[in-house]
Amino acid sequence: MSNRVSYEQHDGIAIVTVDNGPVNALSHAVRLGLQSAFQRFETDDTARIALIVGAGRFFIGGADISEFGKPRSEPALPGIINSIEFGEKPVVAAIHGAALGGGLEVALGAHYRLALKGAQLGLPETKLGLIPGAGGSQRVPRLIGIAAALEMIPTGRVMPAEEALKLGLVDRVVDASDVREAGIAYATELLDKGAPPKPVGALPSPQNDPKAFEAARSGLAKSARGEVAPVAAVDAIELATRLDIHEGMAEERRIFHKMMDTPQRAALIHAFFSERKVTKLPALEAVAPREIATAGVIGGGTMGAGIATAALLRGLPITLLERDADAANAARERIAGNLDAAVKRGKLAHEGRERILQEHLAVVTDYDALSSCDLIIEAVFEDMAVKKQVFAELDRVAKPNAILATNTSYLNVNEIADSVSRPGDVIGLHFFSPAHVMKLLEVVVADKTLPEVTATSFALAKRLGKVAVRAGVCDGFIGNRILAHYRKVLDQAVLAGASPFDVDRALTGYGLAMGPYAVGDLAGLDIGWAHRKRLAATRDPRETYAEFSDRLCEAGHFGRKTGRGFYDYSTGKPVPNEDVLDILERERASKGITARTLSDDDIVRRYRAAMVNESARIIDEGIARRPLDVDVTMLNGYGFPRWRGGPMHDADAVGLESILTDIKTFAAEDDFLWQPASLLERLVAEGRTFASLND
Ligand code: NAD
Numbered sequence: 001m002s003n004r005v006s007y008e009q010h011d012g013i014a015i016v017t018v019d020n021g022p023v024n025a026l027s028h029a030v031r032l033g034l035q036s037a038f039q040r041f042e043t044d045d046t047a048r049i050a051l052i053v054g055a056g057r058f059f060i061g062g063a064d065i066s067e068f069g070k071p072r073s074e075p076a077l078p079g080i081i082n083s084i085e086f087g088e089k090p091v092v093a094a095i096h097g098a099a100l101g102g103g104l105e106v107a108l109g110a111h112y113r114l115a116l117k118g119a120q121l122g123l124p125e126t127k128l129g130l131i132p133g134a135g136g137s138q139r140v141p142r143l144i145g146i147a148a149a150l151e152m153i154p155t156g157r158v159m160p161a162e163e164a165l166k167l168g169l170v171d172r173v174v175d176a177s178d179v180r181e182a183g184i185a186y187a188t189e190l191l192d193k194g195a196p197p198k199p200v201g202a203l204p205s206p207q208n209d210p211k212a213f214e215a216a217r218s219g220l221a222k223s224a225r226g227e228v229a230p231v232a233a234v235d236a237i238e239l240a241t242r243l244d245i246h247e248g249m250a251e252e253r254r255i256f257h258k259m260m261d262t263p264q265r266a267a268l269i270h271a272f273f274s275e276r277k278v279t280k281l282p283a284l285e286a287v288a289p290r291e292i293a294t295a296g297v298i299g300g301g302t303m304g305a306g307i308a309t310a311a312l313l314r315g316l317p318i319t320l321l322e323r324d325a326d327a328a329n330a331a332r333e334r335i336a337g338n339l340d341a342a343v344k345r346g347k348l349a350h351e352g353r354e355r356i357l358q359e360h361l362a363v364v365t366d367y368d369a370l371s372s373c374d375l376i377i378e379a380v381f382e383d384m385a386v387k388k389q390v391f392a393e394l395d396r397v398a399k400p401n402a403i404l405a406t407n408t409s410y411l412n413v414n415e416i417a418d419s420v421s422r423p424g425d426v427i428g429l430h431f432f433s434p435a436h437v438m439k440l441l442e443v444v445v446a447d448k449t450l451p452e453v454t455a456t457s458f459a460l461a462k463r464l465g466k467v468a469v470r471a472g473v474c475d476g477f478i479g480n481r482i483l484a485h486y487r488k489v490l491d492q493a494v495l496a497g498a499s500p501f502d503v504d505r506a507l508t509g510y511g512l513a514m515g516p517y518a519v520g521d522l523a524g525l526d527i528g529w530a531h532r533k534r535l536a537a538t539r540d541p542r543e544t545y546a547e548f549s550d551r552l553c554e555a556g557h558f559g560r561k562t563g564r565g566f567y568d569y570s571t572g573k574p575v576p577n578e579d580v581l582d583i584l585e586r587e588r589a590s591k592g593i594t595a596r597t598l599s600d601d602d603i604v605r606r607y608r609a610a611m612v613n614e615s616a617r618i619i620d621e622g623i624a625r626r627p628l629d630v631d632v633t634m635l636n637g638y639g640f641p642r643w644r645g646g647p648m649h650d651a652d653a654v655g656l657e658s659i660l661t662d663i664k665t666f667a668a669e670d671d672f673l674w675q676p677a678s679l680l681e682r683l684v685a686e687g688r689t690f691a692s693l694n695d
Helices: 028-043 077-085 102-109 126-128 135-142 146-152 160-169 179-193 209-222 229-239 247-261 261-275 302-313 325-342 350-360 384-397 413-418 452-462 479-494 500-510 515-522 524-538 546-554 579-591 600-620 629-639 646-654 658-666 678-686
Strands: 003-011 013-018 049-054 091-095 098-100 112-116 120-122 159-161 171-173 293-300 318-321 361-364 375-380 404-407 426-431 440-445 467-471
Touching: 003 028, 013 179, 028 077, 049 102, 049 179, 077 247, 091 098, 091 102, 091 440, 098 102, 098 179, 098 440, 102 120, 120 135, 120 160, 120 629, 126 261, 135 146, 135 229, 135 247, 146 209, 146 440, 146 546, 159 160, 171 179, 171 261, 171 515, 171 524, 179 579, 209 229, 229 247, 247 261, 293 302, 302 318, 302 325, 302 350, 302 426, 302 546, 318 325, 318 467, 325 350, 325 361, 350 361, 384 404, 404 452, 426 452, 426 600, 440 452, 440 524, 440 629, 452 467, 467 479, 467 629, 479 500, 479 515, 479 524, 479 546, 479 579, 479 600, 479 629, 500 515, 500 600, 515 524, 524 546, 546 579, 600 646, 600 658, 600 678, 629 646, 646 658
Parallel strands: 013 049, 049 091, 091 112, 098 120, 112 171, 293 318, 293 375, 318 361, 375 404, 404 426, 440 467
Antiparallel strands: 003 013, 120 159, 426 440
């Protein structure tokens, strides 16, 4: 018996406990332990029913991801689950915390499933580029039907116990704190009733529903944008309609192994591990964060209201300061609207909304109200003079040791810090819009920022459910600096002959959630315009400046907020704004450019090469600590396709030499824009990858 799984027997109940903290992952030792526990159960004549439980906080969290990509070691999970399911005596699974992936598959091999209130269940394999590989795609449709399985498995959606009960994925949900006790009570009840084994695998194949499969596939053609695992999950579910459990599981396993070998699986695992590594800063290991009990926000516009909402949803009381009573009312309305949306999405109860608005949110116009805040985040207009005025007020009223943060997108955080008497307390906390939804938080560490201020910012990010990435001070930090660079490159591609709509199409085809011009419309074209105006005086004369975005702004077209930008939103559905083509034609004529056709592949190569080149500079300068920090930034804040792992992982997959060759080719058109980054040249010369810099 492995020491990760224990077997004990009381009054005819064999209790099989998986104990492999922190999440009871199904490592080799756990699989061995489960196998021998159930062999013992079969031959233990005094045991009449088995109960599977997890020790600690979870039932079973899933496969042991660290074993992925390594040689497979027996016993494999499907065989173990089959022997649990097709044994002669009944088996109960008692689920608390989470039963995910292989963990839920083990529970599906049991004959009866009990879940504690608050438990989460799901098959999130597609999120790691896989499909369920131990019967999940065959047993779930048998148990809850095709439509529900199609809604659950391809998306990898995790659901609460109550929903699992409604769907029939579990048999009972109880409000209890001790899973073992609850499991024993249920097992005793089943024994008393003489409940027989009830294998899910023995249920008949679910009725085929060709229309549901067709709808799932056409939906994925739009939403998956090149991601293969969700499509493979649909194929696997379909097998359940025509194969028996054993044939279905053999086919499912074949698809699972095929997925295991895809670059997408490797990319998604890279993303998963990078998000864990990125928040671990060796320099801060021994640094204790400051206590944050109350926070202030200055400015209640798009960002301030979003930041306040993010904090309020996580139980952090907020005092928000606006310029005057009207702006204060508008800010409160914005936050109330955000909370309404959270109620609609089921993230917040209606009473919770009321309590937050009445008890946890104060909207004020007087700085003195901020004097008790432990942290104050400024989110006023992107203007250095305005920001400095705000920080002068904060310097006056904030209590000693309060953290003073700025949400600036581009401005120099060192300059802001130096404008107050306590620069060590100043840091950049760059949230993304909408701030209560987007996961990314760039923590911009200025020259004089104290380590405990950085440590507190990372602790805050965790509390708010964000992924924090450390960034250094430069124009745009990590993400916006990369964005500004590839936008310049794409603007040149547009001047050369592509339309913004061609660029958006090519890049959504590559897997981006939205094309960069559509994103510009969403964020507001005025933001980039203000940034360009600010940089105009220091712009290098060798830069070819694309003017078409300025022309749109001059005409008052800022994107969605004005109803028009690169796209026209007047009919509800965005359609290309034809005026853009006229504006472009005029600009090309004035610059003596004859438009040519650029293929989608050409556009993607430019985008990729620009992003990799600027990222290499950012890493070399120490603005981003490692390539993986860039990957996490672009994945969580800029809609980069997760299944490509991030731009640095993708660059390694494509080959750095070929990207450098592209850069040199494009340099023939514009050798100022396309200067190869020296880090990239060094890596190519040494035959190394970006991944080699991650350790
Ligand atoms: P916004 O115009 O929507 O909101 C700014 C708010 O600040 C307004 O409500 C205004 O009344 C208030 N304000 C201005 N001066 C003030 C003062 N002196 N005191 C109190 N309140 C004041 O702008 P936004 O989009 O929320 O951007 C705010 C900041 O966040 C900017 O620095 C911006 O660069 C940054 N940012 C914006 C985004 C984005 O996508 N919009 C993303 C990240 C960061």
